[in-house]
Amino acid sequence: MAQSQGPRLTYVLVVEDDPILMMSLVDFVEQAGCEAVEATSVTEALQILENRADIRTVFADLDMRGSTIGMQMAMTIRDRWPPIELLMVSSQPWDAARIPERGVVLGKPFDRRRIEAVIRKFAA
Amino acid sequence: MRAAIPSHDVFEATPNPYLLLAADSPTFTIIGVNEAYLRATMTEREAITGRSLFEVFPDDPATPKAFGERNLRASLDRAIQTGLPDRMAVQHYNIRGPDGVFVERHWRPLSVPVTGPGGEVLSLIHYVEDVTSDVVGTRDTQTALTASDARYRAIVESSTDYAMVAMDLSGTITTWNTGAEHVLGWRAEEMVGRPSETFFTEEDRTAGIPAQEMRAALEQGRGIDERWHLRKDGSRFWANGELMPLKDEAGAVIGFLKILRDRTSQREVERALAEQTDILRSVTDHVSEAVFRLDPDGTILLANPPAGRLFGWPADELVGRNLHETLHHHREDGTAFPAEECIFVRALREGTSIVAEETVFFRQDGTPVPVTCTNAPLLRDGEVVGAVVTVTDLTARKRAAEQQDILNHELSHRLKNTLAIVQSIATQTLRGVTERHLVEAFERRVLALSRAHDVLVQKSWAAARMRSVMESVLAMQADLDRFALDGPDLDISPQAALSLSLLLHEMATNALKYGSLSAGAGKVRISWRTETDPSPTLVLDWAETDGPPVVPPSTRGGFGSKLIRMGLLGTRVAALDYAPVGLRAEFRAPLAEVLVH
Numbered sequence: 001m002a003q004s005q006g007p008r009l010t011y012v013l014v015v016e017d018d019p020i021l022m023m024s025l026v027d028f029v030e031q032a033g034c035e036a037v038e039a040t041s042v043t044e045a046l047q048i049l050e051n052r053a054d055i056r057t058v059f060a061d062l063d064m065r066g067s068t069i070g071m072q073m074a075m076t077i078r079d080r081w082p083p084i085e086l087l088m089v090s091s092q093p094w095d096a097a098r099i100p101e102r103g104v105v106l107g108k109p110f111d112r113r114r115i116e117a118v119i120r121k122f123a124a
Numbered sequence: 125m126r127a128a129i130p131s132h133d134v135f136e137a138t139p140n141p142y143l144l145l146a147a148d149s150p151t152f153t154i155i156g157v158n159e160a161y162l163r164a165t166m167t168e169r170e171a172i173t174g175r176s177l178f179e180v181f182p183d184d185p186a187t188p189k190a191f192g193e194r195n196l197r198a199s200l201d202r203a204i205q206t207g208l209p210d211r212m213a214v215q216h217y218n219i220r221g222p223d224g225v226f227v228e229r230h231w232r233p234l235s236v237p238v239t240g241p242g243g244e245v246l247s248l249i250h251y252v253e254d255v256t257s258d259v260v261g262t263r264d265t266q267t268a269l270t271a272s273d274a275r276y277r278a279i280v281e282s283s284t285d286y287a288m289v290a291m292d293l294s295g296t297i298t299t300w301n302t303g304a305e306h307v308l309g310w311r312a313e314e315m316v317g318r319p320s321e322t323f324f325t326e327e328d329r330t331a332g333i334p335a336q337e338m339r340a341a342l343e344q345g346r347g348i349d350e351r352w353h354l355r356k357d358g359s360r361f362w363a364n365g366e367l368m369p370l371k372d373e374a375g376a377v378i379g380f381l382k383i384l385r386d387r388t389s390q391r392e393v394e395r396a397l398a399e400q401t402d403i404l405r406s407v408t409d410h411v412s413e414a415v416f417r418l419d420p421d422g423t424i425l426l427a428n429p430p431a432g433r434l435f436g437w438p439a440d441e442l443v444g445r446n447l448h449e450t451l452h453h454h455r456e457d458g459t460a461f462p463a464e465e466c467i468f469v470r471a472l473r474e475g476t477s478i479v480a481e482e483t484v485f486f487r488q489d490g491t492p493v494p495v496t497c498t499n500a501p502l503l504r505d506g507e508v509v510g511a512v513v514t515v516t517d518l519t520a521r522k523r524a525a526e527q528q529d530i531l532n533h534e535l536s537h538r539l540k541n542t543l544a545i546v547q548s549i550a551t552q553t554l555r556g557v558t559e560r561h562l563v564e565a566f567e568r569r570v571l572a573l574s575r576a577h578d579v580l581v582q583k584s585w586a587a588a589r590m591r592s593v594m595e596s597v598l599a600m601q602a603d604l605d606r607f608a609l610d611g612p613d614l615d616i617s618p619q620a621a622l623s624l625s626l627l628l629h630e631m632a633t634n635a636l637k638y639g640s641l642s643a644g645a646g647k648v649r650i651s652w653r654t655e656t657d658p659s660p661t662l663v664l665d666w667a668e669t670d671g672p673p674v675v676p677p678s679t680r681g682g683f684g685s686k687l688i689r690m691g692l693l694g695t696r697v698a699a700l701d702y703a704p705v706g707l708r709a710e711f712r713a714p715l716a717e718v719l720v721h
Contacts, residue, residue: 024548063541091540092533107578109543109570111600 309356611652640671
C-alpha cells in the first residue's frame with residue numbers, strides 16, 4: 001500500500017526506543033503511504049540524517065529515555081536540516097513556545113486519524 | 125518635788141494600790157508596797173519586798189502576746205529619763221495567784237518619779253488601778269454586741285453561709301451564731317466556752333495554726349486565709365476565714381471575731397476552672413497553629429509559643445502589638461494592606477466568624493507565610509470584647525499539594541504511555557483481522573477514556589468540569605463548532621466523567637458514521653439540566669440536526685450500542701428516538717452520583 005504515491009517513495013524517519021510502540025509508529029507511517037526508516041535512539045537518528053538526504057519527515061516519540069532528549073533532537077534537526085518536517089508524540093503536554101517551528105506534537109494514547117493526516121500532509 | 129513623796133501613813137492607807145520602786149532599771153526593786161496593792165495582787169509583803177518587780181510579776185506565758193512587761197518597762201524607763209509622770213493605756217497584765225495560776229487582770233498604771241536634791245530620780249511610785257472588771261464588762265458587752273451584729277449581718281448577707289464566732293484572747297469561744305451552727309454543725313450551747321481549736325483540723329492544731337492566725341490578726345489588723353476546717357460530724361470543708369481583733373473603746377484588744385464561709389463548692393469550681401485553664405494552655409502551647417487573643421482594636425493580648433515560632437517573633441514581644449499591622453500588613457502581591465480593607469479586621473469589629481480563610485501573613489524578617497486564618501469572636505452580653513484568631517501555616521500543605529500535583533502528572537504521563545502501548549499491542553495482535561474498523565474503534569475508545577483522564581488530572585482526580593470533559597472527548601471526533609453545548613458547568617465525579625466520555629464518544633462516533641455529522645452541515649446539540657422531581661436527576665439531551673434522513677439501525681449492534689444503552693453511570697435510562705429530522709436521545713442519572721460529594 002505504501003507504493004500508492006507513485007515510484008518516488010517518501011521516507012519518514014521513526015525515532016522510538018520502545019519496540020512495541022515502534023511497531024505502531026511504523027504502522028501509522030505505512031498507513032499514511034510512506035516508507036519508515038527506523039532509529040532506536042537519538043544518536044542513531046542523527047547518524048541516519050547525516051548519511052541520507054531523502055528523509056522528508058522525522059516522526060519521534062518525546063517520551064524516550066532521558067526526559068527531554070527527544071525535544072532536544074527535534075530542535076537540532078530544525079537547526080541542521082531546516083526543510084525536514086517534525087511530527088512528535090508525547091504523553092505530556094508541551095509548551096507551544098518550546099516546539100520547533102512547523103513542528104506538530106500529538107498526544108498519547110494515539111489518535112490514528114490525526115497522526116496519519118499529519119504524515120500525509122508533510123509528505124505532500 | 126519632795127512634797128510629791130506621800131507620808132508613810134497616807135501611802136499605807138490609800139485605797140489605791142501603790143508600789144515604791146527603786147530607779148535601778150532594769151531590775152526595778154520593790155522597796156515599798158501598800159495594803160491595797162497586796163490585796164489587788166493577791167500577794168504577801170514579805171514575798172515581794174526587796175525583789176525585782178518583773179521577777180515577782182512575770183508575764184503570763186499563756187497570753188497570746190506577752191507585751192505587758194515590755195510596755196511597763198518602757199513606761200518606767202520613760203519616767204526615769206524624763207523625770208515626769210508617765211501614764212499608760214490600760215494594760216492586759218495577768219498576774220499569778222497564790223496557787224500559781226495566772227488570773228486575767230487589766231491595769232491602768234501611772235508611774236511618778238521621786239527626785240533627789242540634784243533632780244536625779246531616786247525612786248518611782250507605781251500606781252496601778254485594777255480595771256479588770258470594767259474591761260471584762262465592756263468586753264462582754266462588746267462581744268455580745270459584735271455577736272448580735274454578726275448575727276444581723278449573717279441574716280442580712282446570707283444567714284446560712286457565714287459562720288461568725290467570737291472568742292476571747294485565749295481563743296475561748298464566747299459567741300457562736302446561727303451561721304456557725306449551720307456551717308459547722310455544733311449548736312451555740314455546745315461551743316461557747318470551748319477553744320476555737322475545736323473546729324481546726326488535727327494537723328493545723330499540731331502546727332499551731334490557731335495561735336498563728338491570732339498573731340497575724342494582731343499584727344496586721346486582720347488575717348485572711350483558706351484552709352480545711354472540721355464539722356461536728358468530723359467531715360471537712362474548705363473555708364475562707366477572716367480573723368479580726370475585737371477592741372474595746374480604749375483600743376485594747378479583747379478578743380477576736382472569726383468569720384468562716386464554706387467554700388468547698390467554689391473551691392471545686394475554681395479547681396476545675398484552673399484545671400481547664402491549664403489544659404487550654406497546654407493545648408494552645410502545643411498545637412501547631414498560632415493562636416492569638418485580641419482585644420476589639422486588634423491588639424494582641426495573648427500569643428501562644430507557636431505564634432512566635434511561626435512568625436519569627438519572641439512570643440512575648442507580639443503581645444501589645446496590633447495583629448494586622450504586625451503580621452498582615454501587606455497582600456500576597458506585595459502591595460500595602462490597609463486595615464480597613466481587611467476582612468479579619470472587619471470581622472473582629474463586627475463580631476462575626478471567619479473560618480479557614482486563605483491569606484498571607486508576614487514574618488518579622490518580611491518573608492511571606494501562606495496561611496489559613498480563622499476568626500472566632502468573643503462576645504459578652506452581645507458586645508464584642510475581642511476575638512481568638514487561629515492561624516495555620518499552609519507552607520507544608522502547599523508543598524504537599526504541589527508534590528501531589530507532580531505525582532499526579534507523572535502518573536498521568538505513565539498511564540497515557542501505557543495506554544499507547546496497549547493500543548499497539550492490540551493493533552499488532554489483531555493484525556490478521558480484516559475488519560479494521562473494529563480495531564480502530566478499540567483504539568478510539570482507549571483514546572476517549574484517556575481524554576477523560578486528562579480532564580480529571582487537572583483536579584487531582586477529585587472532580588472534573590462537565591463541559592471540559594465533553595469538549596475534550598468530542599474534539600476527538602469533529603470540530604467543536606459542530607456541537608452546541610448548553611447546560612450548567614457542574615463539577616462531576618471521576619466515575620461520571622469516565623462514563624460521560626465513553627457515552628459521548630459512542631454517540632459522536634455513530635453521528636459521524638450514520639448521523640448528522642456524516643453530512644457537511646449536520647450538527648449536534650447537547651443540552652443538560654437538573655430536575656428535582658421526583659428525585660434530583662441529571663437529564664442529558666442529544667439532538668442531531670441537518671443530517672441525512674434518519675434510518676434506525678437494523679441490528680442491536682455491538683459494544684458501542686451496548687455502551688449507549690447502558691446510559692450515564694450504567695443507569696440504563698436511555699431513550700433513543702430515531703425521528704426523521706435527526707436522532708434524539710435522552711439520558712438520566714441520579715444527581716447524587718453525578719456530582720462530587
